[in-house]
Amino acid sequence: xxxxxxxxxxxxxxxxxxxxxxxxxxxxxxxxxxxxxxxxxxxxxxxxxxxxxxxxxxxxxxxxxxxxxxxxxxxxxxxxxxxxxxxxxxxxxxxxxxx
Numbered sequence: 001x002x003x004x005x006x007x008x009x010x011x012x013x014x015x016x017x018x019x020x021x022x023x024x025x026x027x028x029x030x031x032x033x034x035x036x037x038x039x040x041x042x043x044x045x046x047x048x049x050x051x052x053x054x055x056x057x058x059x060x061x062x063x064x065x066x067x068x069x070x071x072x073x074x075x076x077x078x079x080x081x082x083x084x085x086x087x088x089x090x091x092x093x094x095x096x097x098x099x
Contacts, residue, residue, distance in 0.1 A: 018062030021049055025068050034071060042072050043081060050079045066090035 025045075028034040037045070046064075053063050064076040069090025075082050076090030085092050 015059070015062060017056040018053065018058040021053060021058060021063045022065060022068070025049070025063070029068070029071065039073075042074075046072055046074045046079065046081070061090065064090055 025034070034042070034045075049063055050060065053060060060079060061076040064072065064074060066076065066085070066087060066089050069076040069085045070087065073081055073083060073085070075085055075092035075095055077095040078092065080092060080094070082092040082094075086096065
């Protein structure tokens, strides 16, 4: 677990919060709602997840696992919209290239 810097203080990430957000989105998938959403609605959902995840000190890659990243066409690391993300980890080519 890598500590994050918040207000100049190292804090640990909120793994349980990340898991809850991930389970909510997987629930949408299980209920087929996510597949019926338009691209604009999926993008809006990603922005809401990212904004609230950051507020709650969650790890983006724990919120969007590889499966969700592919479905939402969003990188699990940077949150950018992208057509292709890795099937292994949900990371886009730009993030993979940057380390």
